Amino acid sequence: MAGKLAIGSRDVLFVVDIQNDFCPDGSLAVPRGHEVVPLINALAARFAHVVLTQDWHPRGHLSFASSHTDKQPFQTIDVAYGKQILWPDHCVQGTSGAAFHDGLNITHAELVLRKGHHRGVDSYSAFYENDHKTRTGLAGYLRERGLTRVFLAGLAFDFCVRYSAEDAHREGFETFVFEDACRSIDVDGSAAATRRQFESLGIRCISAGTFMEGKNS
Ligand SMILES: [Zn+2]
Numbered sequence: 001m002a003g004k005l006a007i008g009s010r011d012v013l014f015v016v017d018i019q020n021d022f023c024p025d026g027s028l029a030v031p032r033g034h035e036v037v038p039l040i041n042a043l044a045a046r047f048a049h050v051v052l053t054q055d056w057h058p059r060g061h062l063s064f065a066s067s068h069t070d071k072q073p074f075q076t077i078d079v080a081y082g083k084q085i086l087w088p089d090h091c092v093q094g095t096s097g098a099a100f101h102d103g104l105n106i107t108h109a110e111l112v113l114r115k116g117h118h119r120g121v122d123s124y125s126a127f128y129e130n131d132h133k134t135r136t137g138l139a140g141y142l143r144e145r146g147l148t149r150v151f152l153a154g155l156a157f158d159f160c161v162r163y164s165a166e167d168a169h170r171e172g173f174e175t176f177v178f179e180d181a182c183r184s185i186d187v188d189g190s191a192a193a194t195r196r197q198f199e200s201l202g203i204r205c206i207s208a209g210t211f212m213e214g215k216n217s
Contacts, residue, residue, distance in 0.1 A: 016154030021097035055091035056114035081131035127167035153181035158190035
């Protein structure tokens with residue numbers, strides 16, 4: 001197994017949404033979100049191929065509670081494509097909140113994939129928007145580049161990491177999540193639900209710390 005996890009030229013690391021608004025003092029802070037930054041920098045140094053994802057919403061986005069009358073953040077509403085949790089305004093295009101955390105240092109990243117830019121559809125996943133139909137183009141990008149295994153780390157474990165991992169699996173990529181290089185929002189048990197779903201799909205949660213020591217099995 002250890003050999004299987006030797007990182008090679010067909011592997012890609014997704015660094016999910018390490019943005020100021022998801023870190024302490026941000027508008028949608030993931031508890032202790034900033035803590036993963038040094039570990040992710042060290043992880044990324046082991047990968048030749050890194051994709052950064054960036055939540056990138058226009059003002060007045062459908063996912064913002066402030067875009068709806070009499071709604072509060074973390075309430076759920078019905079929209080054309082199903083249920084949508086409403087969030088505080090966050091990661092508005094061009095704002096400091098949407099910028100990557102200052103400590104992120106992955107200059108060799110080859111792609112910045114921006115998502116959530118359609119005003120009427122949210123996008124947790126880096127592959128599909130929340131209607132589960134609109135593609136971001138990422139699967140095609142990975143295939144054209146000959147990348148076959150996807151490793152994920154970042155924010156938040158139970159939303160954008162979760163849905164990106166599930167869609168990577170669905171698209172036929174072997175998928176791994178560095179759970180200790182993620183942090184959760186944990187709305188209504190969403191972190192535990194994420195672990196159950198990963199287990200049922202065969203998405204492996206692995207330890208970045210152990211991986212870095214070369215002990216992963
Ligand atoms: Zn968002």
